[in-house]
Amino acid sequence: MTESAFINITELTxxxxxxxxxxxxxxxxxxxxxxxxxxxxxAGKTTLxxxxxxxxxxxxxxxxxxxYDLNKEPEEIKPHIGYMAQEFSLYEKLSVVENLMFFADLYxxxxxxxxxxxxxxxxxxxxxxxxxxxxxxLSGGMQKKLALATTLLHEPPLLLLDEPTTGVDPISRREFxxxxxxxxxxxxxxxxxxxxxxxxxxxxxxxLMYQGxxxxxxxxxxxxxxxxxxxxxxxxxxxxxxxxxxxxxxGVKEIQTYGEALHILVDSGKTxxxxxxxxxxxxxxxxxxxxxxxxxxxxxFISLIRKMDQVN
Ligand SMILES: Nc1ncnc2c1ncn2[C@@H]1O[C@H](COP(=O)(O)OP(=O)(O)O)[C@@H](O)[C@H]1O
Ligand SMILES: [Mg+2]
Numbered sequence: 008m009t010e011s012a013f014i015n016i017t018e019l020t021x022x023x024x025x026x027x028x029x030x031x032x033x034x035x036x037x038x039x040x041x042x043x044x045x046x047x048x049x050a051g052k053t054t055l056x057x058x059x060x061x062x063x064x065x066x067x068x069x070x071x072x073x074x075y076d077l078n079k080e081p082e083e084i085k086p087h088i089g090y091m092a093q094e095f096s097l098y099e100k101l102s103v104v105e106n107l108m109f110f111a112d113l114y115x116x117x118x119x120x121x122x123x124x125x126x127x128x129x130x131x132x133x134x135x136x137x138x139x140x141x142x143x144x145l146s147g148g149m150q151k152k153l154a155l156a157t158t159l160l161h162e163p164p165l166l167l168l169d170e171p172t173t174g175v176d177p178i179s180r181r182e183f184x185x186x187x188x189x190x191x192x193x194x195x196x197x198x199x200x201x202x203x204x205x206x207x208x209x210x211x212x213x214x215l216m217y218q219g220x221x222x223x224x225x226x227x228x229x230x231x232x233x234x235x236x237x238x239x240x241x242x243x244x245x246x247x248x249x250x251x252x253x254x255x256x257x258g259v260k261e262i263q264t265y266g267e268a269l270h271i272l273v274d275s276g277k278t279x280x281x282x283x284x285x286x287x288x289x290x291x292x293x294x295x296x297x298x299x300x301x302x303x304x305x306x307x308f309i310s311l312i313r314k315m316d317q318v319n
Contacts, residue, residue, distance in 0.1 A: 148179025
């Protein structure tokens with residue numbers, strides 16, 4: 008661990024009454040990183056973000072963020088962060104611009120600077136033409152952008168975003184991420200949790216959480232490279248039977264199901280693809296699609312989580 012990291016988390020544990028939500032997490036994040044947190048529901052993402060936001064007490068371990076020791080001074084960090092909660096709330100009856108004015112007051116933004124910053128954020132978030140619309144009447148994607156804008160009013164160096172795009176359509180998700188990329192390029196440190204693997208791919212580093220533990224933390228390319236071997240994607244008339252047929256074959260390391268499709272990790276796609284399709288045909292299974300593909304982070308994560316389940 009480097010002393011100079013912007014955020015140093017050391018053996019962080021958080022317990023609730025009868026649940027360990029975080030177990031001995033150790034993680035350093037450098038200034039300016041766009042760091043993604045992924046993991047299934049209940050993994051501990053929200054708990055970690057709330058601790059970093061100074062909203063939740065630490066049970067054991069140490070967290071130093073932006074120079075503040077969160078065991079000792081959780082309140083002091085608050086002016087330096089922008090926190091967008093998973094269940095964020097806007098004032099639905101207020102217009103876009105009124106919401107921004109409300110939060111500018113809340114964050115004690117100098118009155119002389121408020122108007123200028125609000126105009127800039129409206130434009131930055133693509134909300135200028137909707138500035139007089141009530142928050143209740145914005146699309147889901149625009150509400151998320153407004154919520155993000157409210158967290159930026161006091162120009163925090165650290166942004167903590169908890170699933171900011173969940174449930175939003177793909178185009179709005181892309182727009183939201185373009186804004187995050189701009190902030191990242193301007194030097195803001197961002198920690199963002201997401202259930203979407205394509206979003207995790209846009210991060211400089213990604214941490215996978217599972218059952219309160221940090222399973223792995225690395226760049227997207229290194230995580231993808233953890234899977235040695237190739238991926239074969241096969242869709243058949245009966246994925247369950249196909250699974251049974253393929254699992255024992257030579258060269259098959261692992262099979263993951265994605266709806267009707269099977270993603271099969273093999274030692275060599277070129278060698279195994281014809282063997283696999285032949286085996287399926289011998290069992291009278293119609294092969295709708297069979298091709299090799301590059302492994303994505305999603306396959307790598309599922310593989311890692313399975314290995315953890317086998318160990319536990
Ligand atoms: N206030 C709380 N009281 C009791 N258990 C909690 C509380 N908050 C979270 N948990 C539990 O801690 C675990 C981690 O939750 P959370 O951090 O919300 O995960 P995630 O955001 O990854 O879905 C879950 O098992 C959850 O039920
Ligand atoms: Mg959560």
